[in-house]
Amino acid sequence: MSMMKRWAKWTGSVAVVICLATFGAVWQKRQVKTLRHEVPSTIAPVFLVPGSSASQNRFDPLIRRLNRGRQPHSVLKVKVGKDDHLTYTGRIRKGDRHPFIVVAFSNNRDGYANIKQQARWFSIAFRALMKLYHFNHFSAVGHSNGGIVLTLFLERYLPAHVTAERLLTIASPYNLERRTAKKTQMLKDLIRERKQLPTTLKVYSIAGTQNYSGDGTVPFMSVDSGKYVFQNQVASYTEIVVTGVATNHHQLPQNRQIINLINQYVLHENISDTVKRQNKLLPRIK
Amino acid sequence: MHWVMTVNRWWLAHRTVQQLYAALRQLQTLLYGAAGLATVNLTIFAKHGFLNQIFSLSTTIPLLKLLAPFIAQLSFLLNLAVLLGFAGLFTARLVRPQFRVPACSSAIVALVLLRFTEPVMLDVDVLQLPRFLNLEGQVLPSFGGAIILGLITSWLFNRWGRYATALLLGEVGLVFGGTILWVLLVPDWSRGDLYGALWPILGRHAPLWIVVCVMVNCFLNLIGMTGTIGAGNYNGGSVAVHQNLSYALTTHHLTRVPWPINLHAIATTYANTGGPGMLLAAVLAVWLLTRHQAQSPARASKWPALFNVGAPLTLTLPIMLNPIMVVPFVTSSVVACLIPIGLTTVRWLPPSVYPVPATTPGFLRGFLATNGNLVALFVGCLTVVVAVAIYWPFVKLAVQQLEDKNEHDETMG
Numbered sequence: 020m021s022m023m024k025r026w027a028k029w030t031g032s033v034a035v036v037i038c039l040a041t042f043g044a045v046w047q048k049r050q051v052k053t054l055r056h057e058v059p060s061t062i063a064p065v066f067l068v069p070g071s072s073a074s075q076n077r078f079d080p081l082i083r084r085l086n087r088g089r090q091p092h093s094v095l096k097v098k099v100g101k102d103d104h105l106t107y108t109g110r111i112r113k114g115d116r117h118p119f120i121v122v123a124f125s126n127n128r129d130g131y132a133n134i135k136q137q138a139r140w141f142s143i144a145f146r147a148l149m150k151l152y153h154f155n156h157f158s159a160v161g162h163s164n165g166g167i168v169l170t171l172f173l174e175r176y177l178p179a180h181v182t183a184e185r186l187l188t189i190a191s192p193y194n195l196e197r198r199t200a201k202k203t204q205m206l207k208d209l210i211r212e213r214k215q216l217p218t219t220l221k222v223y224s225i226a227g228t229q230n231y232s233g234d235g236t237v238p239f240m241s242v243d244s245g246k247y248v249f250q251n252q253v254a255s256y257t258e259i260v261v262t263g264v265a266t267n268h269h270q271l272p273q274n275r276q277i278i279n280l281i282n283q284y285v286l287h288e289n290i291s292d293t294v295k296r297q298n299k300l301l302p303r304i305k
Numbered sequence: 306m307h308w309v310m311t312v313n314r315w316w317l318a319h320r321t322v323q324q325l326y327a328a329l330r331q332l333q334t335l336l337y338g339a340a341g342l343a344t345v346n347l348t349i350f351a352k353h354g355f356l357n358q359i360f361s362l363s364t365t366i367p368l369l370k371l372l373a374p375f376i377a378q379l380s381f382l383l384n385l386a387v388l389l390g391f392a393g394l395f396t397a398r399l400v401r402p403q404f405r406v407p408a409c410s411s412a413i414v415a416l417v418l419l420r421f422t423e424p425v426m427l428d429v430d431v432l433q434l435p436r437f438l439n440l441e442g443q444v445l446p447s448f449g450g451a452i453i454l455g456l457i458t459s460w461l462f463n464r465w466g467r468y469a470t471a472l473l474l475g476e477v478g479l480v481f482g483g484t485i486l487w488v489l490l491v492p493d494w495s496r497g498d499l500y501g502a503l504w505p506i507l508g509r510h511a512p513l514w515i516v517v518c519v520m521v522n523c524f525l526n527l528i529g530m531t532g533t534i535g536a537g538n539y540n541g542g543s544v545a546v547h548q549n550l551s552y553a554l555t556t557h558h559l560t561r562v563p564w565p566i567n568l569h570a571i572a573t574t575y576a577n578t579g580g581p582g583m584l585l586a587a588v589l590a591v592w593l594l595t596r597h598q599a600q601s602p603a604r605a606s607k608w609p610a611l612f613n614v615g616a617p618l619t620l621t622l623p624i625m626l627n628p629i630m631v632v633p634f635v636t637s638s639v640v641a642c643l644i645p646i647g648l649t650t651v652r653w654l655p656p657s658v659y660p661v662p663a664t665t666p667g668f669l670r671g672f673l674a675t676n677g678n679l680v681a682l683f684v685g686c687l688t689v690v691v692a693v694a695i696y697w698p699f700v701k702l703a704v705q706q707l708e709d710k711n712e713h714d715e716t717m718g
Contacts, residue, residue: 036666039359039666039669040669040672040682042359042360043355043359043665043669043672043673044672044673044677045359046358046359047659047661047673047676047677048676048677050659051554051659051676054550054554054659055554055557058551058554058555060555061555062555153555153556153557
């Protein structure tokens with residue numbers, strides 16, 4: 020009996036220790052996960068998504084100009100195949116806090132069905148990159164349909180613990196190429212799911228106006244429709260109209276004013292003192 | 306071992322030491338009660354208690370949150386009663402019978418002023434008092450002040466007992482003034498986490514520095530004074546801890562943290578099992594040697610020691626102010642540091658980076674602080690086994706001496 024009692028005591032003690040270790044390990048895994056989400060990662064990439072028919076090299080001139088006259092940001096290009104396969108070109112330099120990641124698609128055709136598919140492909144690339152580079156906050160720039168892809172991604176696929184800081188769309192047709200106020204199915208869907216957009220996101224929507232109605236491809240009215248998606252949902256929504264030279268739809272990513280806007284709003288770099296004062300980053304000169 | 310026995314016999318022959326241990330024996334039941342309640346409070350009711358955290362007790366049992374402040378205050382008061390009771394009993398045993406009342410009063414009031422002047426001056430919140438005074442079950446460090454006050458008070462009253470009122474007022478005034486001067490002259494940063502603050506400067510000699518810190522801490526604890534490394538001290542202010550945590554959280558791995566060997570990762574994680582001096586090992590050794598006895602001192606200490614509230618055994622075996630226990634107390638801690646230092650250096654053991662509750666069982670600390678690394682779990686258990694082996698011969702001697710003394714007392718009685 021005494022022997023049995025002793026065995027029972029030992030078994031009980033071992034069981035208690037195993038129980039504490041198991042529950043402790045489960046609890047700690049949860050804690051570390053929460054901590055990881057709370058602490059901003061050192062790397063906050065800037066995603067660049069080209070529009071329809073454009074390849075992963077679409078932003079090369081833009082990146083060259085953005086990198087001019089300073090320590091260049093590294094560039095990683097990812098192409099998502101139709102079978103969800105990812106092809107990488109370039110690399111992210113160690114210590115680069117804001118690398119550029121261009122995400123392009125094998126199927127880069129226009130049309131709502133393709134755009135929806137591209138948003139899903141983008142989410143596949145995003146999750147793979149997140150696992151690889153351990154970032155939990157980012158900004159994004161999308162040209163033309165690339166902006167729509169990013170908006171759909173933010174509404175449908177953004178992981179819960181990831182913070183989208185700034186989104187800059189260049190001539191993104193929220194109502195496709197429609198020149199009337201009648202909403203397309205895509206815009207209706209975007210409006211329906213707008214509540215999923217992160218409330219801390221800052222959105223800048225740039226419209227090019229080569230003529231009175233638009234940039235030659237996307238009507239101004241369609242870009243302007245973005246207000247129905249973002250306004251009163253995200254932290255701030257700003258529409259900027261760029262006119263003058265190089266305001267044709269295809270020239271917009273190389274437009275000097277837009278490059279300055281990306282520097283100012285997305286990268287927070289190379290900002291002139293005048294602009295800093297306007298944005299209250301510097302005290303006013305008395 | 307002969308010389309150890311000789312030194313110990315000489316030590317135990319002193320009247321003051323005998324009175325000290327007698328006072329502790331008198332308080333034994335209260336001490337066990339206080340340590341038990343403190344363990345329950347710190348592990349279950351406290352917001353960051355180990356059991357509370359891993360079983361999410363606060364959210365599943367709403368009553369727990371409601372009761373927590375009462376239990377915390379009750380535990381604080383009980384531990385305070387142990388401390389004050391000890392000061393009074395120790396003084397009473399040393400002073401002549403006719404001066405017992407004023408001498409005890411003087412010692413108790415002086416101790417209250419010694420402990421409470423600083424929090425009052427710094428306007429510490431009432432709920433933070435137990436932590437500030439280090440009276441959350443870990444009563445051991447506070448006993449140094451009580452012993453010194455007891456010795457001074459009894460000496461003064463034995464010599465000039467006729468001027469009892471003047472002595473009482475004088476002692477209380479001196480302690481009060483001295484404490485105020487201490488608070489004003491010695492800045493806050495120079496106390497608290499001294500080792501952590503010095504870490505960035507001495508990081509180049511990390512292993513040596515850790516061993517020195519641990520030895521100093523053990524000696525401070527043995528003489529009943531507060532050490533800066535303890536179960537309650539997570540070294541939160543240490544630059545190394547913050548940098549490591551930040552690195553691990555952003556890169557998701559522990560292999561190249563900037564400070565793999567630091568005080569928290571080594572000493573707090575592996576050399577604090579059961580409290581300073583690897584007390585869980587001492588409890589296990591005592592339990593294995595005395596389990597046949599009905600009144601085993603390890604019986605009441607096992608649960609507090611499991612959750613790093615190791616005070617009862619240190620006071621009742623006793624380990625505190627006992628020369629026979631200095632060697633294993635210090636050696637086991639140093640060895641418990643050297644094992645993880647060696648394994649971390651050869652990269653077999655990942656550094657302990659993630660925070661764990663102060664009451665996490667010592668052998669699980671490494672496992673949890675590395676987010677579930679099995680090598681860390683093995684090292685945690687190994688340090689305990691090695692520490693038990695180190696304690697074994699010394700505990701055997703101490704237990705034998707206690708038994709001899711009890712037999713002697715019974716024969717004399």
